[in-house]
Amino acid sequence: MKKFEGVYKVKGKLATLNSSPGFRVYDERLLNKGGCEYRVWDPYRSKLAAAILNGLNEFPFEGDSNVLYLGASSGTTASHLADICSHGLIYCVEFSRRMMRELLQVTAQKRNMIPILADAKKPEQYVYRVGSVDVIYQDVAQAKQAEILLRNTEAFRPRYGMLAIKSRSINAVKSPKQVFREETEKLKGKFEILQNVDLRPYDKDHIFLNLRVKK
Ligand SMILES: C[S@@+](CC[C@H](N)C(=O)[O-])C[C@H]1O[C@@H](n2cnc3c(N)ncnc32)[C@H](O)[C@@H]1O
Structure with a gap:
């Protein structure tokens, strides 16, 4: 069964078609x-899943x-996107x-x-290494998360954005709602x-925004 382009349900599990057969990224x-x-895509490890x-x-x-994936870490979610956008x-x-070593x-x-x-925070450091971009996916657990996405959107002019926002990284005193x-x-x-997708029970700390750049 296909959920979205490149995203499947296999034997009851969310999965992507492995573009590097035999290779596992995170067990x-x-x-x-x-x-x-297919690689099973774990929703407890990936906010997109x-x-x-x-x-x-x-x-x-x-x-x-x-x-353009901001905050790629060791590549858990980015590797599933690599399968999808093969x-x-x-x-x-x-x-x-x-x-980065991982x-x-x-x-x-x-x-x-x-x-x-x-x-x-500094797209000018990598603008010369990146070609045209359709989507920016951001998961950086940092202060100034909206500003980082806006700055990268100015630099790369994607059509879409996806943003996982962690409230505690921005302000640990204010309520997450605020x-x-x-x-x-x-x-x-x-x-x-x-x-705005609620990620519970898989993740309790973030909200997940699906965004389209205004024309
Ligand atoms: C929550 S983890 C990302 C998990 C990953 N998105 C996944 O689903 O596989 C956040 C990552 O963002 C990185 N990060 C935080 N601030 C950053 C910045 N300003 N520039 C680049 N990476 C950053 C951290 O080092 C960390 O690896």
């Missing part, structure tokens, strides 16, 4: 069906989409050298993932908010 299960190998299971209703990724490129920005193990196998060691409201307000000039 996920590999499932064979109809002569194809959680959002899909919780009723995400528009999916901006296509087989040939180019994605004819596109996933530009993976990560500023921790430790995470990410490089993954990008060596998934050749459409481009590792970029840089600070997502932080989410304030961050969403900052985005409204630039983006149409397509959906």
Whole structure:
């Protein structure tokens, strides 16, 4: 069964078609069906998987989409996007050298993932390494999350954005509701908010926004 382009339900589990057969990124299960190998996509490890299971209703990724991924970490979610956008490129920005070392193990196998060691707050550091971008996916657990997305949107002019916002990283004193409201307000000039997906029970700390850039 197909959920969205490149996203499947296999043996009752959310999964993507493995673009590097035999290779696992985070100890996920590999499932064979109809002569194809799928990677089980764990909603407790990936907010995008959680959002899909919780009723995400528009999916901006296509087989040939180019994605700018801010906060790629060791590549859990980015590797599933690499399976989905197997004819596109996933530009993976990560500023921790430790995470980058792990990410490089993954990008060596998934050749459409481009590792970029840089600070997502400073798109000028990597603008020359990134081609055209259809979607920006951001999950950086930082202060100033809306500002980071807005700055990258100015620099790369995508059509869509996806943002996982962690309230505690922005302000640990204000209520999460207030932080989410304030961050969403900052985005409204630039983006149409397509959906705000509650990630519980998979994740309790974030809200997940699906965004379309206003024309
Ligand atoms: C919650 S983790 C991301 C998990 C990942 N999105 C996934 O689902 O596989 C956040 C990551 O963002 C990175 N990060 C935080 N601030 C950043 C910045 N300003 N620039 C680049 N990476 C950043 C952290 O080092 C961390 O690896």
